[in-house]
Amino acid sequence: MSTSGRASARRRGQASATGSRAFASEGRVTIRDVARLAQVSPSTVSRAMAGNPRISEATRARVLEAMERLGYRPNAIARSLVTRTSRxxxxxxxxxxxxxxxxxxxxxxxxxxxxxxxxxxxxxxxxxxxxxxxxxxxxxxxxxxxxxxxxxxxxxxxxxxxxxxxxxxxxxxxxxxxxxxxxxxxxxxxDNFQAAAMVVLHLLQLGHRELAVVGGRPELVVTQDRLEGVTSTLQEAGLGLAPERIALGDFTWEHGYRETSRLLAQGRPPTAIVAMDDVLAAGVIRAARERGLEIPRDLSVVGFNDDPMAQLLTPPLTTVRIPAxxxxxxxxxxxxxxxxxxxxxxxxxxxxxxxxxxxxxxxxxxxxxx
CATH class of the missing domain: 3.40.50.2300 (Response regulator)
Structure with a gap:
């Protein structure tokens, strides 16, 4: 490189360093600041950030270097307008x-x-x-x-x-x-149908014939599948599930507690309750205990999910492990x-x-x- 060429390059480098300090001192850095320091247009900076193949590696490197010097972080929304993706x-x-x-x-x-x-x-x-x-x-x-x-x-x-x-x-x-x-x-x-069938078969094998169900919102497919699994398995065993023993509402502790209180107040209460969620089951157990019942001597309870709390309940909860x-x-x-x-x-x-x-x-x- 000639003496004049080296001097020119030196001046550009000094100008870039000076520009970098100036931008940094002004506060918020914009894409135009990056373009000015890299000596390209703002659209070229956008294309370089988007990985456009028309941008040469040398230009891309210059843009990245300018971004690094200025501490520029591209706005995610603006970048998505260019790349048409937000990651x-x-x-x-x-x-x-x-x-x-x-x-x-x-x-x-x-x-x-x-x-x-x-x-x-x-x-x-x-x-x-x-x-x-x-x-x-x-x-x-x-x-x-x-x-x-x-x-x-x-x-x-x-x-x-x-x-x-x-x-x-x-x-x-x-x-x-x-x-x-x-x-x-x-x-x-x-397979929520099969999971509910497993629960009912377990209770039938223990000798239960009078079951009740406490479940979530009726429009949710998980509620529908689990309820169908319970009713179909009982029907295959020659048993039914009376409408007053189906309590659907929400997957909350409060719903489990409230509906179990109602179920246990019936003239002939169930001997087992299928709770469609471990959170519901906790409410079921609380309501049963307040009536002086002992679990499982007086009432069996099964939940779904195998939440961390399931093992911490007294006694530990029988449940279906769902791989959430x-x-x-x-x-x-x-x-x-x-x-x-x-x-x-x-x-x-x-x-x-x-x-x-x-x-x-x-x-x-x-x-x-x-």
């Missing part, structure tokens, strides 16, 4: 935030989604809503504004208008739960495969469950519960 998964909860995050099942499912997302370079954006209508509005806005590339729906409802809208608008999504009558939808689930974290992981893998241009191996993933027999189930009382 974010939307998580849609069907209940208010204070309920959702307090429930062990959803906490574990979210852990599973988050671990797979992080391993694949994706972030999470969680939406919660008070009503189904608000849930649908928030989910669609999140996807159409490109704040998320696809969505994981953490519940399945029969005739869900949100699923129909997502299909119509061709947004990528995966549902945690079985989706009836929608073979094209990607979903992950466990693994369900979340499977849902995230399906969605990321779709977003990254891979075709998931199957549309419907069904994970196995396990009946865990502990201390809350035993033979029925000789004369029923008084």
């Amino acid at each position: 974010t998964l939307g998580i849609v909860l069907y209940r208010p935030a204070d309920e959702a995050f307090a429930h062990p099942f959803f906490a574990e499912a979210l852990r599973g989604v988050a671990s797979v997302a992080q391993a694949n370079g994706y972030s999470l954006l969680v939406t919660t809503a008070e009503t189904y209508e608000m849930e649908a509005q928030q989910c669609l806005a999140m996807l159409e504004e490109r704040r998320a590339d696809g969505a994981v729906l953490l519940a399945s409802r029969s005739s869900d208008p949100l699923v129909a809208s997502l299909l119509q608008r061709q947004h990528p999504f995966v549902v945690l739960g079985r989706v009836p009558d929608r073979r094209s939808v990607y979903w992950v689930n466990n 974290r693994e369900l979340g992981e499977a849902a995230a893998r399906q969605l990321i495969d779709r977003l990254d241009g891979r075709i998931p191996p199957v549309r419907h993933v069904v994970l196995p469950v396990e009946l865990v027999v502990r201390g809350t189930t035993g033979p029925p009382p000789a004369r029923g519960v008084s």
Whole structure:
């Protein structure tokens, strides 16, 4: 290089260093600052960040160096407008935030989604809503504004208008739960019908013939599948389940407590209660104890999920182990495969469950519960 060339390069370097200090002292750095320091146009900076193949490696390196000098961090929303991707998964909860995050099942499912997302370079954006209508509005806005590339729906409802809208608008999504009558939808689930059948068979083998069910919202597919598993298995044994012994409402401790108090006040109360969730089962046990009943001598109780608290109850809870974290992981893998241009191996993933027999189930009382 000639003497004049070296001097020119030195001046450019000095100018870049001076410019870098000036930008840093002015506060917030913009894409125009990066462009000025790298001696390119702002559109070139955007293309370099987006990985556009038309940008040479030398130019890309110069842009990255300028970004590093200035401490520039690209705005995620602005970047998504250029790349048409946010590298974010939307998580849609069907209940208010204070309920959702307090429930062990959803906490574990979210852990599973988050671990797979992080391993694949994706972030999470969680939406919660008070009503189904608000849930649908928030989910669609999140996807159409490109704040998320696809969505994981953490519940399945029969005739869900949100699923129909997502299909119509061709947004990528995966549902945690079985989706009836929608073979094209990607979903992950466990066989809730079979899980409930396992519970009933266990109680029948112990000698129970008078069962009751305390469950969640009736429009949720998980509630419908578990209730059908109970009633069908009883019918096969020549037994029935009276309507007054079916108490559906919500997966909350309060619902389990309230409905068990009602069930145990009946003239001929059940000898066993199938609670469709461990949180419900805790409410069932509390209500039974307040009536002076001993578990399982006077009343057997079975839950679902095998939450961490199940082993801490007194006595430890008999329950169905549902792989919540693994369900979340499977849902995230399906969605990321779709977003990254891979075709998931199957549309419907069904994970196995396990009946865990502990201390809350035993033979029925000789004369029923008084």
